[in-house]
Amino acid sequence: MSREYILAINPGSTSTKVALFKDGMSVRSKNLSHPKEELEHFEKVTDQYDYRKTIILKWLEEEGIELQNLAAVVGRGGLLRSMPSGTYKVTEAMIEDLKIGVQGEHASNLGGIIAKSIADTQGIPSFIVDPVAVDEFEDVARISGMPELPRKSLVHALNIKAVARKAAKDMGKNLEDMNLVMAHLGGGISIAPLRKGRIIDVNNANDGGPFSPDRTGTLPVGDIIKMCYSGKYTYAELKKKISGKGGLIAYLGTNDAREVQKMIDEGDSKAFLIFDAMAYQISKEIGAMAAVLHGDVEAVVLTGGLAYSKLLCERIEKRVGFIAPIKIYPGEDEMLALAEGAARVLSGEEQAKIYEEEVK
Numbered sequence: 001m002s003r004e005y006i007l008a009i010n011p012g013s014t015s016t017k018v019a020l021f022k023d024g025m026s027v028r029s030k031n032l033s034h035p036k037e038e039l040e041h042f043e044k045v046t047d048q049y050d051y052r053k054t055i056i057l058k059w060l061e062e063e064g065i066e067l068q069n070l071a072a073v074v075g076r077g078g079l080l081r082s083m084p085s086g087t088y089k090v091t092e093a094m095i096e097d098l099k100i101g102v103q104g105e106h107a108s109n110l111g112g113i114i115a116k117s118i119a120d121t122q123g124i125p126s127f128i129v130d131p132v133a134v135d136e137f138e139d140v141a142r143i144s145g146m147p148e149l150p151r152k153s154l155v156h157a158l159n160i161k162a163v164a165r166k167a168a169k170d171m172g173k174n175l176e177d178m179n180l181v182m183a184h185l186g187g188g189i190s191i192a193p194l195r196k197g198r199i200i201d202v203n204n205a206n207d208g209g210p211f212s213p214d215r216t217g218t219l220p221v222g223d224i225i226k227m228c229y230s231g232k233y234t235y236a237e238l239k240k241k242i243s244g245k246g247g248l249i250a251y252l253g254t255n256d257a258r259e260v261q262k263m264i265d266e267g268d269s270k271a272f273l274i275f276d277a278m279a280y281q282i283s284k285e286i287g288a289m290a291a292v293l294h295g296d297v298e299a300v301v302l303t304g305g306l307a308y309s310k311l312l313c314e315r316i317e318k319r320v321g322f323i324a325p326i327k328i329y330p331g332e333d334e335m336l337a338l339a340e341g342a343a344r345v346l347s348g349e350e351q352a353k354i355y356e357e358e359v360k
Contacts, residue, residue, distance in 0.1 A: 003071040003124065006346075008338040009056065009114055010076040011107040014039070016052050018059060021339040028063050029335065032056065045105050046098070046113070053114050073119040074342040075111025076334070077131020079103035081359040082153060085134045085161055085199065087341040087352050090116040090126040094355040103133055103154075127352060129341030130157040136198040141292075155192055155202040156184040156304070162337035163303040163329045164194055170327075171299065178298045181289045181323070183282060183316075185306035186332065187213055187255070191282065193289040193297075201292050203285060206243055210281035213255035213306070216246030217281060248274065257309050264311070279315035286316070290323045297324040304332055 005027075010017040014036065019029035032055050034048075042048045060067070075090070078098050088094065090112045098109045112128045119126035134157035142150045160182045168175040175197040184190040188205035189212045203209025203218070211217040219242070227233060233241070241250075249255040251274045252263065263271035290297050300323055306312055307330040317326045344350035 003069060005065065005069050005071060006339045006342050007060075007070050007073045007115075007118070008075075008335045008342075009073065009111055010334055010338065011052060011110040011114070013107050016056065016110075017335060018056055019335040019339070020063070020065060021336075021343075024340070024343065026335065026339075028065070030059055032059060045107055045109060046101070048107075049110060049113055049117075052110060053117060056114065056118070067118065067122050070119070070122060070124060072125045072127065072342045072346060073115040074127045074129060074338045075113070075115030076108045076338065077128035077133070077158070078109030078111060079106050080131055080133040080355070082135035083131070083133055083355065083358050084136055084353070085130050085157055086358075087127050087129045087345050087350060088355050088358075089352040090119075090128060091355050094128075097355075108132070125342075125345070125352070127342045127345065129338050130161045132157060134161075134199060136200055138200050141201040152204055153199070153202055154204050154206060155199060156186070156188065156190040156205065156332075157199065158334055158337050159303060159332040160184050160190065160192055160194075160199065162333070162340065163301060164197070166329060167299060167301045167327050173298075179293045179296050181286050181293070181297055181300045183286055183300065183302050184304045184332070185212075185282065185302060185312070186304035188215055189217070189282065189285075189304075189306075191285040191289055193292040195293060201289060209285050211247040211278060213248045213257065214246060215243045216241070216250070248278065257306055257312070261309065261311065275312065276315055279312050280319070282312075283316050283319035286320045287323070290320075295323070299324050299327045301327045301329065303329045305330070307331070 004022050006021045008019045014034055016032045019026050080097050081102055095113055098112050101109055115126040132154050134155060135153035137153050144151045164180055164182055165175050180194045182192050182194055189210050190202050190205045192199045192202040208218045252260055252271055260271050260275050286300055300320055302313055307328055313328055345352045
């Protein structure tokens with residue numbers, strides 16, 4: 001029986017995306033939903049391991065796919081230690097850090113754990129690709145102004161790297177030979193300068209940079225300190241205001257850009273102002289990252305779900321089009337990016353990295 005499929009696993013907070021790839025194409029996929037009442041039984045995210053794995057195996061059975069058909073299993077990378085980009089073999093050391101949650105607890109930490117568990121039964125490799133913990137910062141980028149709080153690299157690396165490769169190919173160049181400013185525009189926004197393919201800086205999408213559909217981005221620190229000591233908010237409430245209830249949802253009551261566009265189309269001047277302000281902040285961050293590259297930028301690339309908005313992209317291009325040509329790749333295909341990372345190793349195009357040898 002031939003091993004012809006790569007199984008990709010992408011755990012999210014309330015669902016697990018799964019897909020089977022053959023010859024670079026998705027041939028089966030599904031978003032496996034996890035009802036809130038079922039997840040409430042688990043104290044920690046990693047406690048959901050058996051529950052989610054069982055559902056994945058049941059899906060494979062329903063699709064008529066036997067484990068013997070798999071060539072490799074690849075999972076979404078979690079909040080691991082800082083590491084260079086690339087495709088990584090899932091090792092025991094990585095599993096331990098995923099279980100601990102060395103940089104935080106998130107559903108994506110289950111990706112590598114489940115991938116290895118399934119792969120090991122068949123003696124096939126398991127991988128993760130470009131997790132959010134990718135850190136290729138130059139030393140100067142880590143300086144924040146307060147020694148106790150160094151700047152960290154937490155970035156939408158999977159989509160940024162995949163789209164950067166696609167943009168480079170479309171331009172007839174190798175990613176390692178060019179400089180790009182990448183703007184991942186989604187629920188969180190990551191804007192990163194890529195020098196010869198390396199992410200040498202980025203705003204932390206959780207609490208810095210432009211505001212997004214549900215995050216505040218960078219805020220006046222003095223005013224935030226006053227809020228913290230005002231007695232009006234708990235730690236959890238303030239954290240939620242910054243990430244979850246900030247940005248568009250704070251101003252307009254929705255985090256859906258399509259709803260905002262509808263408001264604008266109906267003549268809502270406030271909706272236009274706020275949407276344009278988001279484009280304004282995105283543009284400023286793109287300009288800052290172009291400065292990191294000394295202005296040597298071959299393209300500014302817009303990607304992520306918000307890149308479907310013609311109005312947003314137009315407002316950004318109007319402000320930063322002078323830097324370099326604007327390339328737009330709407331949406332994100334994380335499953336394909338995962339499968340492509342595994343395929344590059346299986347084909348010998350790329351060598352799998354070993355986590356414990358690369359972490360910082």
